[in-house]
Amino acid sequence: ETGVTQTPRHLVMGMTNKKSLKCEQHLGHNAMYWYKQSAKKPLELMFVYNFKEQTENNSVPSRFSPECPNSSHLFLHLHTLQPEDSALYLCASSDVVIGEAFFGQGTRLTVV
Amino acid sequence: AQKVTQAQTEISVVEKEDVTLDCVYETRDTTYYLFWYKQPPSGELVFLIRRNSFDEQNEISGRYSWNFQKSTSSFNFTITASQVVDSAVYFCALSEAQQGGSEKLVFGKGTKLTVNP
Numbered sequence: 001e002t003g004v005t006q007t008p009r010h011l012v013m014g015m016t017n018k019k020s021l022k023c024e025q026h027l028g029h030n031a032m033y034w035y036k037q038s039a040k041k042p043l044e045l046m047f048v049y050n051f052k053e054q055t056e057n058n059s060v061p062s063r064f065s066p067e068c069p070n071s072s073h074l075f076l077h078l079h080t081l082q083p084e085d086s087a088l089y090l091c092a093s094s095d096v097v098i099g100e101a102f103f104g105q106g107t108r109l110t111v112v
Numbered sequence: 113a114q115k116v117t118q119a120q121t122e123i124s125v126v127e128k129e130d131v132t133l134d135c136v137y138e139t140r141d142t143t144y145y146l147f148w149y150k151q152p153p154s155g156e157l158v159f160l161i162r163r164n165s166f167d168e169q170n171e172i173s174g175r176y177s178w179n180f181q182k183s184t185s186s187f188n189f190t191i192t193a194s195q196v197v198d199s200a201v202y203f204c205a206l207s208e209a210q211q212g213g214s215e216k217l218v219f220g221k222g223t224k225l226t227v228n229p
Contacts, residue, residue: 004156031215035217042219042220043217048216088155090155090156100162101215102159103149103157103159
């Protein structure tokens with residue numbers, strides 16, 4: 001496999017559920033990102049990881065919890081979400097020298 | 113604060129027409145990067161171009177061309193002889209130079225382009 005892979009592609013969860021989104025990159029990159037794309041808003045950066053260390057938390061509510069166990073994998077743990085958290089969640093990775101970010105296909109999350 | 117404005121929400125053209133997507137940005141940084149991404153219905157953002165603030169040369173790649181004008185803070189994207197496969201949402205984005213190299217992209221709201229046969 002090449003590129004950035006996200007699983008699952010679609011997820012429906014209740015407000016009391018706990019679930020996790022997974023992202024894997026096969027590009028040898030050392031920075032990984034979570035972005036949120038809602039229907040009415042521009043793409044918003046949520047978290048940034050550089051060499052497995054979190055370097056950015058863009059005022060994201062604690063019901064979203066990221067984890068980066070190594071430079072190839074990134075998770076987003078979800079718990080007690082609200083219906084307004086329904087969105088497309090996009091993972092991206094980049095090389096800190098070369099720069100441009102490559103995105104996965106996203107996870108379409110619906111909170112019911 | 114950084115901001116990217118894509119004033120055109122939706123554009124519809126007929127195949128083979130040329131189309132220009134506008135992008136205007138705001139930043140206080142002297143070093144920054146500008147990007148265009150394409151988002152087809154499948155959802156992933158496809159990288160098209162990255163341009164740094166010191167390089168104002170226009171770029172052409174096949175049917176795609178980009179016009180970077182610092183004086184007007186614009187980074188417009190033109191598709192020549194559009195095709196149905198160009199139908200997608202196109203995003204312009206801005207990133208300040210980061211220590212350590214990772215980039216925090218600030219996106220515009222996107223322009224939905226529909227190319228009709």
